[in-house]
Amino acid sequence: MTYDAIVIGAGAAALFFGALNKDKLNILMLERNDRVGKKLLTTGNGRCNYTNTKLDENTYNDKDFTSYMIEKYGYEAIVEKFKAMGIYPYMEEDRVYPMSLQASSVLDVLRYENDRNNIDIKTDVFVKSFHKDGDIFVLKDQNANIYKGKSLVIACGGAAMPKFGSDANLFKQIKELGISVIDTKPALVPYECDYKYLKHLDGLRVKAKLSLKKAGKIIKDDEDDVLFTKYGLSGPTVFQLSRYIKGKESAYKFSIDFFYTFTEEEMFTLLSERRKDIGHKSLDEFFIGLIHKRLIIPVIDRLGLAKETLAKDLSENNLHKIVKILKDFELDIIKNKGYGIGQISLGGVATEEINAKTMESKKVHGLYFIGEVIDIDGPCGGYNLSFAWLSAMAAYDDIRSRWKA
Ligand SMILES: Cc1cc2nc3c(=O)[nH]c(=O)nc-3n(C[C@H](O)[C@H](O)[C@H](O)COP(=O)(O)OP(=O)(O)OC[C@H]3O[C@@H](n4cnc5c(N)ncnc54)[C@H](O)[C@@H]3O)c2cc1C
The missing domain is CATH 3.50.50.60 (FAD/NAD(P)-binding domain)
Incomplete structure (x- = not known):
């Protein structure tokens, strides 16, 4: 028939x-x-x-x-x-x-x-x-x-x-x-990233702005949950941005803005006030209450100062660097997790x-x-x-x- x-x-x-x-x-x-x-x-x-x-x-x-x-x-x-x-x-x-x-x-x-x-x-x-x-x-x-x-x-x-x-x-x-x-x-897939603290951050979910960057330029961004996994990043923001990764995947980076509702100036002001108010605290204590506990060590590591450093000894430059770390936390992309996951x-x-x-x-x-x-x-x-x-x-x-x- x-x-x-x-x-x-x-x-x-x-x-x-x-x-x-x-x-x-x-x-x-x-x-x-x-x-x-x-x-x-x-x-x-x-x-x-x-x-x-x-x-x-x-x-x-x-x-x-x-x-x-x-x-x-x-x-x-x-x-x-x-x-x-x-x-x-x-x-x-x-x-x-x-x-x-x-x-x-x-x-x-x-x-x-x-x-x-x-x-x-x-x-x-x-x-x-x-x-x-x-x-x-x-x-x-x-x-x-x-x-x-x-x-x-x-x-x-x-x-x-x-x-x-x-x-x-x-x-x-x-x-x-x-x-x-x-x-x-x-696509609509998680990504493997190259970052030494991934195991430490595994399971952490934050509300953030995630940007996809290539050669220093932002291709696309999305505001929602970002999920750290032991291999890289997942969550709705990563899924949405995955559609814009074309060609060589390792040419791209993710950048997390943990404080996307603050401008850089506002963030700088907030950190300056904090330095004044709780300047007697060492860095590992200074960040408590500001960022998730599991982010503290990775942030201090990126800052390149000893965790015992007192907040009152942070220079203006250090504060600018913290703003950059918190608002432009870059991770190198390795590759997507493949068919069957996407x-x-x-x-x-x-x-x-x-x-x-x-x-x-x-x-x-x-x-x-x-x-x-x-x-x-x-x-x-x-x-x-x-x-x-x-x-x-x-x-x-x-x-x-x-x-x-
Ligand atoms: C985990 C997951 C969650 C999702 N959630 C959502 C969601 O909530 N909302 C949304 O909008 N989208 C979602 N999607 C995407 C959505 O499922 C797909 O876009 C949609 O199913 C595509 O429909 P399709 O009929 O084109 O293909 P498919 O649903 O893939 O169907 C194709 C069919 O063709 C059959 N087939 C293939 N080759 C042959 C062959 N040679 N002979 C006979 N049969 C064959 C396959 O066995 C299959 O049954 C999700 C996808 C996944 C994997």
Whole structure:
């Protein structure tokens, strides 16, 4: 039998695509895992941050590509479609979760909706190859079974989570069709850093401004939690900045501003007053109450003075140096923690080669891409799942207009 459309993968984007099939097109979905939507269960720490009230094309790496779908569907369509399936939104600031606070609810409603829409889902089917024979796409799985479809939707994800099946295995096939694929790289990921006090600081979480620097210039910054680990830095700020680290990672540095609500002058004044008020204290005592206990030794080490030095003996220069240490605490980056740890991968099918209104390839008629397989990435906060839903809506609308009886 020849299907109206075959979807490769049954992750977030694919399942949402199937859930839209009110017109009951003849759709086959092929998933290599034994179950659908495995990765979806892990999203948002098991709570699934499925969208964001501030959805905006500027948050993505390619606003020209995302602006049409955000204008046409956007946050409203995502919330409305999920509400129609029984998922009511629960907001934590701008992040949107299901009221049940369970990612499994999102997966369950999607599964039921796919059943209701007669999507033919086959699990344990690893698509090994596909080609176009005339107007028909022909797919072959690991057991040489053949599947045929009038449209092909590739929803195989990126490279981010090999253990859940998303490992870029189809990128070679896609390239063989003459379609450009941008190299992948882990993102929303922690980083290994080179710093002698990491073991000492392991587990310390601070609210700070984290900047990403290259050749002394700030590329991007973010204010939120910074988490020290025994290997480097993690936490929301590191995840957000990871999207901006391109090429040689060791060319970048992180810089932590522990006092981002103070200007340098205000910080200098505060330290001067402190020197006056508690000048009789040695340095290891002087910092107590100002910074976290575990930061005291690393700060004194950077200052290069003995911990027994009395605060009243600190020169103006010393105070300026302390300001610099506390507001520009640099760490050298070694490398990211890799696929399987990072939440998404950068890269994927080049956006210039996809019609931004329909998700159809500009090179192969009838071939569509949805979700993370496309070279689109967004920050933490529901933006990446939002792109999966939005691209699925765009592709479904086009395919429906083509095959609806
Ligand atoms: C731990 C974690 C937490 C996250 N939390 C959030 C969050 O809260 N909010 C948010 O917006 N984003 C979050 N993300 C990102 C989000 O999960 C992804 O952006 C999203 O899942 C991408 O959807 P997708 O359908 O494109 O790809 P995937 O969900 O990766 O699905 C691809 C599917 O294709 C299958 N497949 C691959 N190759 C083949 C093949 N050859 N044959 C058959 N099947 C194949 C895979 O097995 C997989 O099931 C998180 C990611 C991780 C890893």
